[in-house]
Amino acid sequence: MSSRPLIGVTGPDRGGLAAWMASWFAVRRAGGRAVRITPRRPRAELKLDGLIIGGGADVDPVLYGAHRHTLLEDYEAAEPRLGQRLLGLLVYPLLWALRRTLLTHAPEGDADRDHLEQALIRDALDRDLPLLGICRGMQLMNVVCGGSLHQGLEGFHEEHPQIRSVLPRKTVALAPDSVLRQILGCERCPVNALHDQGVDRLGEGLRVVAREANGVIQAVEHTERRYAIGVQWHPEYLPQKRSQQALFRALVDAAHQKCEV
Numbered sequence: 238m239s240s241r242p243l244i245g246v247t248g249p250d251r252g253g254l255a256a257w258m259a260s261w262f263a264v265r266r267a268g269g270r271a272v273r274i275t276p277r278r279p280r281a282e283l284k285l286d287g288l289i290i291g292g293g294a295d296v297d298p299v300l301y302g303a304h305r306h307t308l309l310e311d312y313e314a315a316e317p318r319l320g321q322r323l324l325g326l327l328v329y330p331l332l333w334a335l336r337r338t339l340l341t342h343a344p345e346g347d348a349d350r351d352h353l354e355q356a357l358i359r360d361a362l363d364r365d366l367p368l369l370g371i372c373r374g375m376q377l378m379n380v381v382c383g384g385s386l387h388q389g390l391e392g393f394h395e396e397h398p399q400i401r402s403v404l405p406r407k408t409v410a411l412a413p414d415s416v417l418r419q420i421l422g423c424e425r426c427p428v429n430a431l432h433d434q435g436v437d438r439l440g441e442g443l444r445v446v447a448r449e450a451n452g453v454i455q456a457v458e459h460t461e462r463r464y465a466i467g468v469q470w471h472p473e474y475l476p477q478k479r480s481q482q483a484l485f486r487a488l489v490d491a492a493h494q495k496c497e498v
Contacts, residue, residue: 241270242286242492247354247374249293249347250275256291259473260371264289266482269489274357276349287367287464287492290354290374292471294347295434300355301385305346355381367464367491369484372431375457375467382440382459403429403474409455415446416458417466420487421480428455428470435469443467464491 246260257273264271269287274280298305354374358381361368370378376386405427411418418424426447436454439445447456447468459465464487472481 240496241268242489242496243283244269244271244287244289244489244492245274245280245283245285245357246271246289246291247274247350247357248291249350250277253291253293256293256471256473259471259476260289260291263473263476263482263485264489266476267485267489269485269492274353276347276353279353285366286496287488288357288361288369289488290358290368290370290377291473292372292374292431294350294373295388296373296377296380296386297346297348297351298386298388300351301380303385303388305388351377362459362462362465365462365495367488367495368459368462368466369464369488370467371473372469372471375469376434376436378465378467379436379440379443379457382443384436384440384443385438387435387437403431403471405429405475405478407449407455407470409447409449409470411456412444412446415444416464417446417456417468420466420483422483423480426480427478428468428472429474430469431471463494464488 244264246257246264248257261271261273272280272283354377358368358370358378360366362381368378370376380386407428407430408425409428410425411421411423413424436457439454439457442459442461443457444460445454445456446458447454449455453469455469457467466484468484472478472484475481
């Protein structure tokens with residue numbers, strides 16, 4: 238390549254340093270230049286060649302016409318038996334305090350980031366700018382396209398326990414005729430999992446291209462764009478996996494082709 242395409246990587250104003258550094262490294266390895274974009278530093282003056290919408294705070298449910306579930310409501314939905322509900326009532330205050338203390342972003346969301354990233358996603362789709370949504374980024378892509386989200390995935394995990402790990406401990410099945418499967422080069426792929434939410438109603442123009450065994454949607458792609466893919470997992474945290482690095486390489490390649498048009 239004669240020059241390295243410029244890839245914007247979104248994140249929060251506070252925290253998110255590990256995700257930014259991992260994404261920077263992945264983009265650099267793939268032949269691109271990464272620039273960090275946050276609500277306080279939107280970098281509107283830059284001419285981006287590609288865009289990564291990163292992970293982080295939950296998407297505001299108001300954006301898809303829902304009210305925010307409390308942690309207690311999530312317990313009651315997932316644990317319907319009386320004894321388990323009583324246990325949830327006891328555990329709820331402790332979990333609430335831990336989330337407030339340990340999370341690098343506000344558990345109630347990040348309105349400024351929602352606003353910024355919605356605009357970036359719309360602009361990317363309008364201009365056919367290569368776009369990769371990671372975890373929250375995939376969820377927000379779906380919302381921008383008119384879809385909705387499950388605010389809690391507890392009900393999906395009765396037979397397949399919820400796994401939260403930066404290591405590739407889940408396996409997803411890829412749609413046979415998808416761009417994603419072509420990029421990853423496999424029918425089934427081990428991935429990590431750091432999410433609590435997921436896609437519910439699918440947005441317009443999107444198709445499901447990966448699921449886990451319990452049916453949770455793990456990846457989507459836009460049917461009318463050259464490269465607009467969302468994955469529920471965090472490929473930036475799997476630098477040892479060639480298949481995951483291929484996601485960034487495909488993004489940078491698409492961005493390079495965009496530069497030449």
